[in-house]
Amino acid sequence: MKFATVEEPDGTVRCGLVEGDNLLRLPAGTTVLELIRAGQLHDAGAAARAAGDAVPLSGLRLLPPLEPPTVRDFVAFEQHVAGMVAGDGGSVPPEWYEAPTFYFTNPYALLGAHDDVPVPPGSQLFDFELEVAAVVGRDAASPSPEEVDIAGYTVFNDWSARDLQRREMKVGLGPAKGKDSATTLGPWLVTADELESYRDSAGFLGLDLRVSVNGTQIGQDLLSHMGWPFEELAAYAGRGTRVRAGDVLGSGTCGNGGCLAELWGRGREIPPLKPGDVVEMTVEGIGTIRNTVVEGIELPPVRPARKRS
Incomplete structure (x- = not known):
């Protein structure tokens, strides 16, 4: 089954079965x-089918399918990590293999499937990230992977201001403002x-993932190339x-062109996103x-910090 949340022409928000x-x-x-x-x-x-209260999707604005209490985003694709560090002559850090890594992103900045996406203030290096998100189906404390329940899946685009992200992560924290403007x-x-x-x-789920900018395909990968399946990511999220x-648990960006920054790291000269670009x-x-x-x-x-003498 597919469940959507929509805004109707009069501004009413409803959900239903697609x-x-x-x-x-x-x-x-x-x-x-x-x-x-x-x-x-x-x-x-089943109740929605029985009621038969059908309206065409074409006249509705698709909102995010749910309002999640939290949004975690993992980095579960080895090829993506390798591409991100390639430009600096680096390799995948051994710590990546030891356990999943994630950060909390902003549940107040979620956008729908066809919404416009503003460039974050001050950013000149705007980027997309092609991901899939799993939605946890049941409360659990320190669950094993076998105890995890996944309610369903949705497409996840982790829009990224790379220049803001690079600055803040040099301090040893983040990403934060580089990531929190839109998802x-x-x-x-x-x-x-x-x-x-x-x-x-x-x-692993062998789903095909593709992304294009202005009609030109930029990346393609399989979700089964993740380092851990979603059940293990959810178990790690609930550990302790x-x-x-x-x-909501994001898979992290897929490899093979799942974002521009990975291609930049591999030496591809592709411009960052600009107003008017369409990302599909x-x-x-x-x-x-x-x-x-x-x-x-x-x-x-932003006002710089006051330096202590």
């Missing part, structure tokens, strides 16, 4: 997050059972703490998101 070109609306006030936490996604989908989720949430046929014997139903991402079995980069707001420069 079937073909239509949205089968659920009762007003229902949210995808509540359905996940109650373990009722499939029951709600696209969409076009909908595909329930986990829909993608089980793509799972290989090692537990807990994960909650509705938490398609993930097999899930769907397509398509966002246009637009001018961002202008703000005064």
